[in-house]
Amino acid sequence: ETGVTQSPTHLIKTRGQQVTLRCSSQSGHNTVSWYQQALGQGPQFIFQYYREEENGRGNFPPRFSGLQFPNYSSELNVNALELDDSALYLCASTPGLAGAGEQFFGPGTRLTVL
Amino acid sequence: AQSVSQHNHHVILSEAASLELGCNYSYGGTVNLFWYVQYPGQHLQLLLKYFSGDPLVKGIKGFEAEFIKSKFSFNLRKPSVQWSDTAEYFCAVRVNQAGTALIFGKGTTLSVSS
Numbered sequence: 001e002t003g004v005t006q007s008p009t010h011l012i013k014t015r016g017q018q019v020t021l022r023c024s025s026q027s028g029h030n031t032v033s034w035y036q037q038a039l040g041q042g043p044q045f046i047f048q049y050y051r052e053e054e055n056g057r058g059n060f061p062p063r064f065s066g067l068q069f070p071n072y073s074s075e076l077n078v079n080a081l082e083l084d085d086s087a088l089y090l091c092a093s094t095p096g097l098a099g100a101g102e103q104f105f106g107p108g109t110r111l112t113v114l
Numbered sequence: 115a116q117s118v119s120q121h122n123h124h125v126i127l128s129e130a131a132s133l134e135l136g137c138n139y140s141y142g143g144t145v146n147l148f149w150y151v152q153y154p155g156q157h158l159q160l161l162l163k164y165f166s167g168d169p170l171v172k173g174i175k176g177f178e179a180e181f182i183k184s185k186f187s188f189n190l191r192k193p194s195v196q197w198s199d200t201a202e203y204f205c206a207v208r209v210n211q212a213g214t215a216l217i218f219g220k221g222t223t224l225s226v227s228s
Binding site for chain 1: 118148150156157158159160163204206214215216217218219220221
């Protein structure tokens with residue numbers, strides 16, 4: 001069984017640029033959530049996708065957007081990058097929407113904004 | 115807004131010492147509770163979870179946690195730590211019927227010396 005994978009591992013961008021991060025969910029999981037983990041902080045929920053629809057969003061501005069594809073993989077897009085967007089971005093998948101299952105996390109993408 | 119507080123930012127112990135990491139949450143309704151661990155260079159992994167029933171839950175690697183509803187607490191314990199327990203520990207809460215989004219604490223770094 002393949003776990004959650006994310007690409008790229010590391011990324012360096014400059015202020016104002018746009019970035020796309022990718023996530024492949026664990027086999028059989030149809031729900032994907034994205035989290036931002038700033039240095040020294042716990043992960044913060046960005047949004048969740050279920051069957052290609054956004055289903056829940058945290059306190060992040062609209063320049064954070066996402067997609068989920070028919071194979072349940074997902075993208076996180078961030079426009080107009082700011083210095084404070086520098087963080088580890090985590091993707092997590094679960095086998096259901098509001099089920100009791102745990103979330104399975106990927107290794108993350110480290111984004112640095114200069 | 116719901117929040118999770120972890121009382122200890124950095125805990126330093128010798129091998130064989132007992133461990134207790136505090137976690138409190140602010141939400142008056144039904145919650146699911148989790149402890150995740152992040153070993154150096156690895157992704158977040160689930161240690162244990164509580165949904166209902168016996169408030170004392172046992173997880174992997176000898177960890178356990180007790181849910182005390184009256185205190186809004188879910189403290190993590192281990193009777194005797196090992197050097198390999200050196201990691202960052204995160205307490206997380208899922209507010210029931212709100213999808214699978216988790217609210218994380220800021221984390222506690224545990225350093226165990228041999």
